[in-house]
Amino acid sequence: MSEALRIELHDKTQGRQVVTSRLLPWLGQQLEAGREIEVIAREIEDNRSFRQNAFYWGYVLKSISQQAVIDGIGSDEQGWNFFFKRRVLGYRVTKTRVPGSKRPRITRELRSTKDLKVKAMSDYLEQVLSIGATEFGVTFEIKDWESYQGYWK
Known part of the structure:
Protein backbone atom coordinates (compact mmCIF):
# COMPACT_ATOMS: atom_id res chain seq x y z
CA MET A 1 0.00 0.00 0.00
CA SER A 2 1.39 3.40 -0.93
CA GLU A 3 1.26 6.49 1.22
CA ALA A 4 -1.82 8.66 1.13
CA LEU A 5 -1.72 12.20 -0.16
CA ARG A 6 -3.34 14.80 2.07
CA ILE A 7 -3.79 18.33 0.79
CA GLU A 8 -5.66 21.36 2.09
CA LEU A 9 -7.38 23.79 -0.23
CA HIS A 10 -8.04 27.24 1.21
CA ASP A 11 -9.17 29.39 -1.72
CA LYS A 12 -9.92 29.07 -5.43
CA THR A 13 -6.50 30.19 -6.68
CA GLN A 14 -4.46 28.15 -4.21
CA GLY A 15 -6.79 25.18 -4.72
CA ARG A 16 -6.36 25.19 -8.50
CA GLN A 17 -2.56 25.45 -8.16
CA VAL A 18 -2.34 22.56 -5.65
CA VAL A 19 -4.69 20.32 -7.61
CA THR A 20 -2.78 20.77 -10.87
CA SER A 21 0.73 20.64 -9.39
CA ARG A 22 0.32 17.93 -6.73
CA LEU A 23 -2.98 16.04 -6.88
CA LEU A 24 -3.27 15.29 -10.59
CA PRO A 25 0.36 14.13 -10.99
CA TRP A 26 0.06 11.93 -7.88
CA LEU A 27 -3.20 10.41 -9.14
CA GLY A 28 -1.60 9.74 -12.52
CA GLN A 29 1.37 7.95 -10.91
CA GLN A 30 -0.87 5.79 -8.76
CA LEU A 31 -3.18 4.81 -11.62
CA GLU A 32 -0.25 4.08 -13.94
CA ALA A 33 1.14 1.77 -11.26
CA GLY A 34 -2.14 -0.16 -11.37
CA ARG A 35 -3.44 1.06 -8.02
CA GLU A 36 -7.08 1.85 -7.44
CA ILE A 37 -7.66 5.18 -5.75
CA GLU A 38 -10.36 6.50 -3.43
CA VAL A 39 -10.70 10.28 -3.25
CA ILE A 40 -12.53 11.83 -0.29
CA ALA A 41 -13.05 15.59 -0.03
CA ARG A 42 -14.50 17.25 3.05
CA GLU A 43 -14.69 20.64 4.66
CA ILE A 44 -11.87 21.44 7.09
CA GLU A 45 -13.15 21.77 10.64
CA ASP A 46 -11.30 23.83 13.20
CA ASN A 47 -10.52 22.51 16.65
CA ARG A 48 -12.51 23.95 19.52
CA SER A 49 -11.90 27.65 19.86
Whole structure:
Protein backbone atom coordinates (compact mmCIF):
# COMPACT_ATOMS: atom_id res chain seq x y z
CA MET A 1 0.00 0.00 0.00
CA SER A 2 1.39 3.40 -0.93
CA GLU A 3 1.26 6.49 1.22
CA ALA A 4 -1.82 8.66 1.13
CA LEU A 5 -1.72 12.20 -0.16
CA ARG A 6 -3.34 14.80 2.07
CA ILE A 7 -3.79 18.33 0.79
CA GLU A 8 -5.66 21.36 2.09
CA LEU A 9 -7.38 23.79 -0.23
CA HIS A 10 -8.04 27.24 1.21
CA ASP A 11 -9.17 29.39 -1.72
CA LYS A 12 -9.92 29.07 -5.43
CA THR A 13 -6.50 30.19 -6.68
CA GLN A 14 -4.46 28.15 -4.21
CA GLY A 15 -6.79 25.18 -4.72
CA ARG A 16 -6.36 25.19 -8.50
CA GLN A 17 -2.56 25.45 -8.16
CA VAL A 18 -2.34 22.56 -5.65
CA VAL A 19 -4.69 20.32 -7.61
CA THR A 20 -2.78 20.77 -10.87
CA SER A 21 0.73 20.64 -9.39
CA ARG A 22 0.32 17.93 -6.73
CA LEU A 23 -2.98 16.04 -6.88
CA LEU A 24 -3.27 15.29 -10.59
CA PRO A 25 0.36 14.13 -10.99
CA TRP A 26 0.06 11.93 -7.88
CA LEU A 27 -3.20 10.41 -9.14
CA GLY A 28 -1.60 9.74 -12.52
CA GLN A 29 1.37 7.95 -10.91
CA GLN A 30 -0.87 5.79 -8.76
CA LEU A 31 -3.18 4.81 -11.62
CA GLU A 32 -0.25 4.08 -13.94
CA ALA A 33 1.14 1.77 -11.26
CA GLY A 34 -2.14 -0.16 -11.37
CA ARG A 35 -3.44 1.06 -8.02
CA GLU A 36 -7.08 1.85 -7.44
CA ILE A 37 -7.66 5.18 -5.75
CA GLU A 38 -10.36 6.50 -3.43
CA VAL A 39 -10.70 10.28 -3.25
CA ILE A 40 -12.53 11.83 -0.29
CA ALA A 41 -13.05 15.59 -0.03
CA ARG A 42 -14.50 17.25 3.05
CA GLU A 43 -14.69 20.64 4.66
CA ILE A 44 -11.87 21.44 7.09
CA GLU A 45 -13.15 21.77 10.64
CA ASP A 46 -11.30 23.83 13.20
CA ASN A 47 -10.52 22.51 16.65
CA ARG A 48 -12.51 23.95 19.52
CA SER A 49 -11.90 27.65 19.86
CA PHE A 50 -10.14 29.55 22.63
CA ARG A 51 -13.43 31.37 23.32
CA GLN A 52 -15.26 28.06 23.75
CA ASN A 53 -12.60 26.88 26.16
CA ALA A 54 -12.72 30.17 28.09
CA PHE A 55 -16.52 30.00 28.28
CA TYR A 56 -16.43 26.37 29.48
CA TRP A 57 -13.80 26.84 32.18
CA GLY A 58 -14.22 30.49 33.08
CA TYR A 59 -18.00 30.64 33.15
CA VAL A 60 -19.88 27.34 32.83
CA LEU A 61 -17.82 25.16 35.18
CA LYS A 62 -17.26 28.07 37.56
CA SER A 63 -21.02 28.72 37.75
CA ILE A 64 -21.75 25.04 38.30
CA SER A 65 -19.07 24.70 40.98
CA GLN A 66 -20.55 27.69 42.84
CA GLN A 67 -24.18 26.52 42.66
CA ALA A 68 -24.43 22.74 42.27
CA VAL A 69 -24.11 19.87 44.73
CA ILE A 70 -24.73 16.13 44.59
CA ASP A 71 -25.86 14.53 47.86
CA GLY A 72 -24.81 17.68 49.71
CA ILE A 73 -21.31 17.63 48.23
CA GLY A 74 -20.01 20.14 45.72
CA SER A 75 -16.81 20.25 43.72
CA ASP A 76 -14.42 22.60 42.00
CA GLU A 77 -14.18 23.14 38.24
CA GLN A 78 -11.82 20.17 37.77
CA GLY A 79 -14.26 17.81 39.48
CA TRP A 80 -17.20 19.01 37.43
CA ASN A 81 -15.13 18.76 34.24
CA PHE A 82 -14.44 15.11 35.06
CA PHE A 83 -18.13 14.53 35.89
CA PHE A 84 -19.36 15.96 32.57
CA LYS A 85 -16.69 14.26 30.45
CA ARG A 86 -17.70 10.90 31.95
CA ARG A 87 -21.40 11.60 31.56
CA VAL A 88 -21.50 13.25 28.14
CA LEU A 89 -18.38 12.11 26.27
CA GLY A 90 -17.85 8.71 27.86
CA TYR A 91 -14.91 6.42 27.29
CA ARG A 92 -12.95 5.25 24.28
CA VAL A 93 -12.56 1.47 24.56
CA THR A 94 -9.73 -0.29 22.75
CA LYS A 95 -8.83 -3.94 22.44
CA THR A 96 -5.18 -4.84 22.00
CA ARG A 97 -3.75 -8.29 21.32
CA VAL A 98 -0.93 -8.90 23.76
CA PRO A 99 1.69 -11.58 23.04
CA GLY A 100 1.23 -14.59 25.29
CA SER A 101 -2.38 -13.76 26.15
CA LYS A 102 -5.35 -15.60 24.67
CA ARG A 103 -7.68 -12.69 25.26
CA PRO A 104 -7.20 -9.12 24.07
CA ARG A 105 -6.35 -6.48 26.65
CA ILE A 106 -9.21 -4.02 27.01
CA THR A 107 -8.43 -0.46 28.03
CA ARG A 108 -10.74 2.46 28.68
CA GLU A 109 -9.67 6.05 28.21
CA LEU A 110 -11.87 8.97 29.19
CA ARG A 111 -12.57 11.10 26.14
CA SER A 112 -11.37 14.69 26.24
CA THR A 113 -12.83 17.98 25.07
CA LYS A 114 -9.41 18.68 23.54
CA ASP A 115 -10.31 16.35 20.68
CA LEU A 116 -13.56 18.15 19.85
CA LYS A 117 -14.04 20.38 16.84
CA VAL A 118 -15.97 23.66 17.06
CA LYS A 119 -19.39 22.12 16.28
CA ALA A 120 -18.91 19.15 18.60
CA MET A 121 -17.71 21.45 21.39
CA SER A 122 -20.79 23.66 20.88
CA ASP A 123 -23.00 20.57 21.25
CA TYR A 124 -21.08 19.51 24.35
CA LEU A 125 -21.49 22.97 25.91
CA GLU A 126 -25.23 22.89 25.22
CA GLN A 127 -25.52 19.53 26.98
CA VAL A 128 -23.49 20.69 29.99
CA LEU A 129 -25.58 23.87 30.28
CA SER A 130 -28.77 21.85 30.01
CA ILE A 131 -27.75 19.31 32.65
CA GLY A 132 -26.50 22.06 34.95
CA ALA A 133 -29.78 23.97 34.68
CA THR A 134 -32.29 21.10 34.70
CA GLU A 135 -30.69 18.66 37.13
CA PHE A 136 -28.80 20.97 39.47
CA GLY A 137 -30.80 24.20 39.24
CA VAL A 138 -27.83 26.25 38.09
CA THR A 139 -28.75 29.59 36.61
CA PHE A 140 -26.73 30.88 33.68
CA GLU A 141 -27.03 34.50 32.59
CA ILE A 142 -24.93 33.83 29.48
CA LYS A 143 -26.41 31.07 27.32
CA ASP A 144 -23.80 30.58 24.58
CA TRP A 145 -20.04 30.80 24.11
CA GLU A 146 -20.30 33.23 21.19
CA SER A 147 -21.58 36.02 23.42
CA TYR A 148 -19.08 35.33 26.24
CA GLN A 149 -16.59 38.17 26.70
CA GLY A 150 -14.60 36.88 29.68
CA TYR A 151 -11.33 35.06 29.92
CA TRP A 152 -10.18 31.83 31.46
CA LYS A 153 -7.16 31.79 33.76
